[in-house]
Amino acid sequence: MRLHLLTACAFGALAMAQAASAAEATPAPDQATAVDAVIITGEKTNRSVQDTVTSVAVTTAAKIDREMIRTFYDVVAGTANMSETYGKAGFTIRGVSNSNVSGGGTEGLATIYVDGAALPMEASYSGPLEMWDIGQVEVLRGPQSTLQGRNSLAGAVIISSANPTFEPQARVRLNLASGDERQLSFAVGGPIIADQVAFRVAVDKKTSDGFIYNPTLKRDIDALDVGSVRGKLLFTPTALPDLKLLATYFHAKRDGGYLYTYARVDRPDYFDHRTDLAGDPTRTIAKTDIFTLDGSYKLSDALTLNAIASWNKVDTDATYDLDFLPARTSYGARTQQTKTSSQELRLNYEGERLTGLVGLFHARRDAQDLLVSQINVPFPRATLVNVLTSTLLTGVPSPTPAQQAGAAAQANAFANLYIAALPSVPVSYSGDTPSLIETSAVFADASLALTDKLSLLAGFRYDHEENTGSTKQIASFTGTYPTPAAFGPYAPYVVQVNAFVTGMVAQAASSAPESTRKFNAFLPKVGLKYQWTSDISTSLMAQRGYRSGGSLVNIARSTVVAYDPEYTWNYEASLRTTWLDGSLTLNANAFYVDWKDQQVTVNLGLNSYDYQVENAGSSHLYGFEVEVAQRLTPQLSWYGSVGHTKTEFDAFTITSGADLRDLAGSEFPYAPHWTLAAGADYRWDSGFLVHLDGNYRASAFSAAGIDQSQDSPVKKRALFNGRVGYETEHWGAYVFGKNLLNTTYSQYTRRLDNIALLSEPRIVGLTLETRW
Numbered sequence: 001m002r003l004h005l006l007t008a009c010a011f012g013a014l015a016m017a018q019a020a021s022a023a024e025a026t027p028a029p030d031q032a033t034a035v036d037a038v039i040i041t042g043e044k045t046n047r048s049v050q051d052t053v054t055s056v057a058v059t060t061a062a063k064i065d066r067e068m069i070r071t072f073y074d075v076v077a078g079t080a081n082m083s084e085t086y087g088k089a090g091f092t093i094r095g096v097s098n099s100n101v102s103g104g105g106t107e108g109l110a111t112i113y114v115d116g117a118a119l120p121m122e123a124s125y126s127g128p129l130e131m132w133d134i135g136q137v138e139v140l141r142g143p144q145s146t147l148q149g150r151n152s153l154a155g156a157v158i159i160s161s162a163n164p165t166f167e168p169q170a171r172v173r174l175n176l177a178s179g180d181e182r183q184l185s186f187a188v189g190g191p192i193i194a195d196q197v198a199f200r201v202a203v204d205k206k207t208s209d210g211f212i213y214n215p216t217l218k219r220d221i222d223a224l225d226v227g228s229v230r231g232k233l234l235f236t237p238t239a240l241p242d243l244k245l246l247a248t249y250f251h252a253k254r255d256g257g258y259l260y261t262y263a264r265v266d267r268p269d270y271f272d273h274r275t276d277l278a279g280d281p282t283r284t285i286a287k288t289d290i291f292t293l294d295g296s297y298k299l300s301d302a303l304t305l306n307a308i309a310s311w312n313k314v315d316t317d318a319t320y321d322l323d324f325l326p327a328r329t330s331y332g333a334r335t336q337q338t339k340t341s342s343q344e345l346r347l348n349y350e351g352e353r354l355t356g357l358v359g360l361f362h363a364r365r366d367a368q369d370l371l372v373s374q375i376n377v378p379f380p381r382a383t384l385v386n387v388l389t390s391t392l393l394t395g396v397p398s399p400t401p402a403q404q405a406g407a408a409a410q411a412n413a414f415a416n417l418y419i420a421a422l423p424s425v426p427v428s429y430s431g432d433t434p435s436l437i438e439t440s441a442v443f444a445d446a447s448l449a450l451t452d453k454l455s456l457l458a459g460f461r462y463d464h465e466e467n468t469g470s471t472k473q474i475a476s477f478t479g480t481y482p483t484p485a486a487f488g489p490y491a492p493y494v495v496q497v498n499a500f501v502t503g504m505v506a507q508a509a510s511s512a513p514e515s516t517r518k519f520n521a522f523l524p525k526v527g528l529k530y531q532w533t534s535d536i537s538t539s540l541m542a543q544r545g546y547r548s549g550g551s552l553v554n555i556a557r558s559t560v561v562a563y564d565p566e567y568t569w570n571y572e573a574s575l576r577t578t579w580l581d582g583s584l585t586l587n588a589n590a591f592y593v594d595w596k597d598q599q600v601t602v603n604l605g606l607n608s609y610d611y612q613v614e615n616a617g618s619s620h621l622y623g624f625e626v627e628v629a630q631r632l633t634p635q636l637s638w639y640g641s642v643g644h645t646k647t648e649f650d651a652f653t654i655t656s657g658a659d660l661r662d663l664a665g666s667e668f669p670y671a672p673h674w675t676l677a678a679g680a681d682y683r684w685d686s687g688f689l690v691h692l693d694g695n696y697r698a699s700a701f702s703a704a705g706i707d708q709s710q711d712s713p714v715k716k717r718a719l720f721n722g723r724v725g726y727e728t729e730h731w732g733a734y735v736f737g738k739n740l741l742n743t744t745y746s747q748y749t750r751r752l753d754n755i756a757l758l759s760e761p762r763i764v765g766l767t768l769e770t771r772w
Helices: 004-013 017-025 061-066 072-077 381-394 401-421 486-505
Strands: 053-060 080-083 088-094 110-114 136-139 155-161 168-177 182-192 197-208 212-214 222-235 243-257 285-298 303-321 331-350 353-379 424-432 437-449 454-477 513-532 538-545 552-553 561-564 566-580 582-603 612-633 634-655 659-662 672-685 688-697 719-725 732-740 746-750 756-758 763-771
Touching: 053 061, 053 088, 053 612, 061 136, 061 719, 072 080, 197 212, 381 401, 381 486, 401 486, 454 486, 454 538, 454 552, 454 561, 513 552, 513 561, 513 672, 561 612
Parallel strands: 110 155, 582 634
Antiparallel strands: 053 136, 080 088, 136 155, 168 182, 168 763, 182 197, 197 222, 222 243, 243 285, 285 303, 303 331, 331 353, 353 424, 353 437, 424 454, 437 454, 454 513, 513 538, 538 566, 552 561, 566 582, 582 612, 612 634, 634 659, 634 672, 672 688, 688 719, 719 732, 732 763, 746 756
């Protein structure tokens, strides 16, 4: 069902109650942490943390200010059971990466929403993730498929910017920090028409030189230049007192390092003197535009009609070096454009015993992906030996073991000579892989009080998807073939192998016609909640998670290979408690996830680009989160969290030519068993303040496989951050530090190339701010 007209008509009688309520509930910057006052909106209704069964970590505007949280990845570092992947290229929730855990699939497992707009997966690195003028960040852990739909099997991230108010407000901030970082930001808002129309505008500009220098190009390869502007308009007409509308437009541009920005590790003191030698710039320029219109209309005391329409476009232009050496021999460029539009119409009900919602949803994602590169493909030696051995035994009906061994020895001897002359196959490649995904769904979620203490929790989503894709590839050999005359008696084989190389390249130079696949999924959830006292509740929940199937281009064979959906069953228990007259909260969730039909990348053996996705995996994971927060006095507050996750593949078979490897028993990449965080702040009546926080991540593996411990594991690390300052009602001055102990570690190491993704060094900065 398409909802474009339905939503457009509904907006004539709708309002923005959900977003406005979130703004009213956001604590002011000078308030201490008050967990019981935080309102969660990510489940499409407004309820407190203590009334939310889902495991949710909330970062409020007050916490963003206190801890000098600058980007979304500062939130990741301080959240239980979250971790970075490959630097700041992505993140895991409960050990499950937002992209994939087994190399399979082309769509994400967790989605970032900014002001109601679902961003594409590439935005988890290059998207608008700065935390200036953000009202709240919610991390929903565990499958959110019932309410959020596709690409939320691991969880969802809800980022909401500060909303307009009918009180005039303004704020200006200047940051200066290590790496020659300079940031100037301001936000201003207030009424246009008293009690009817209000606005807010936020502008942010940040530049830095970074920490990695490239002497080949004579430039800092991780230098950053990012800017954004956001405008919001709130409409609450007195002629329709139950109507609220919120319109948001956001534009951001980011010019920074590539998705994977490496530094050499074969230099002395490489953490202190970070160097890159690549002959091609590794840069990404990303532009993001987001528009949302969010509204609600209160039909009665119990019924509210909600609608939200969103549109966003993310453009990325990236260049990168493939051999990381000064000579310009292997390099590429990738241009992506993703346009996403969605419409949702929802009816929320708040009764004495029944609360819930029912909704309709439609989304369309149109993506263009252009790739151009000069690639040095490692010569497929095993394939060459097999082909030659078979050729040498042609005409021998039943070769003896001695004949087979002799043919193999001769084939190996020739392969050594040939590969010495052509160690890699230089290929000029271009690929165009457009895709179109349309999704429609009906969903519902409810809580029914069976008794004064016991409630039934239930929900479902029926999701229909149409996934259309095609590919057009051009590939050509750009090297020089070995000359047969130089190989003596092996000359006939040289002609044959040259033809083999020509055919291998030609196989990648073709097109696959457009094809459409359709998927249907029923995603239920059911549970029970028991309210032991007004301050203590427990619950049990079972929920199905889902990631749709799709198609992936096999570059080596120029074919579009289809794969099927994957599913999880998530079983979760939660505890919500409040103590000491509401000044202390202690919450916990425990979970077990069973994952079937897992999408796994399989190499077919022709070369390193001969891979596709198959439903060849299964796994399970389990763990818990415990989070506590307390306001000891009006001046002193603290918080702490601990997360534990254990992941394991039950079946994970990879085929590479004739080689079959069973990786069952290995763990998910970037899934540390333990994550911890704690922080405290004290504010003197005189205006002085101090804050200290830290976070710990246990060691983790950087790849899946039976030899994980040998494949560049990420060592355990603890980071400490702090801020001291002085503030009055209208201005403040602060000094802050990130990674105060200058802890060093590598997120990923490529040993053969002597490069690594290094952790950020110690950062010290100064903040000046005025507000009125």
